[in-house]
């Protein structure tokens with residue numbers, strides 16, 4: 001869970017874990033883990049989310065913690081321009097520090113706010129997400145809008161990514177078998193098979 005201070009990272013986690021919301025929530029000090037069980041299509045998943053502190057003084061600790069992330073909620077506040085501008089910095093951090101490229105879900109939080117308070121439009125969020133090739137959703141921890149959807153979405157994306165990874169591994173091992181076969185079997189047949197596999 002990444003984003004500038006006060007964008008609502010902890011509030012999103014509390015909404016999902018305890019179905020509560022508070023306007024007097026304390027700013028996060030350091031890091032805190034939240035554990036969840038989630039069932040999707042009769043499959044049960046255990047997810048552990050690291051709630052990070054958005055204050056600048058914690059930036060150095062982030063470098064270490066993001067290394068192993070499989071999925072990232074990157075949160076901004078639709079009423080806070082700075083929280084949107086700083087997204088580039090977080091994306092650069094992920095690109096530089098993560099061992100394996102994580103799935104990223106960009107969240108525009110506080111979509112319950114009045115139109116007059118909104119400074120980042122839905123279109124700006126969508127365009128940014130497209131540009132950075134990440135997924136996007138607007139949420140409200142206050143009104144409980146799209147919170148569960150966001151968690152399901154990121155888990156689904158992570159599962160998809162893992163499946164894709166497994167397929168690639170399968171294809172790689174198949175390729176080895178195929179290349180052994182080419183020595184004894186029909187060369188063209190195997191070439192065709194291999195071409196088909198690599199386009200999937």
Ligand SMILES: Nc1nc2c(ncn2[C@@H]2O[C@H](COP(=O)(O)OP(=O)(O)OP(=O)(O)O)[C@@H](O)[C@H]2O)c(=O)[nH]1
Pocket residue numbers: 003004005006007008009010011012022023024025026027028029052053054055109110111112113139140141142143
């Ligand atoms: N209107 C509105 N206010 C929200 C929403 N989510 C959080 N807030 C308020 O925004 C403020 C900051 O929320 P936090 O959850 O502490 O934000 P954070 O990103 O965890 O902040 P740090 O821990 O300092 O990094 C609090 O006053 C919340 O009540 C939301 O969806 N709508």
Ligand SMILES: [Mg+2]
Pocket residue numbers: 009010011026027028051052053054
């Ligand atoms: Mg917090």
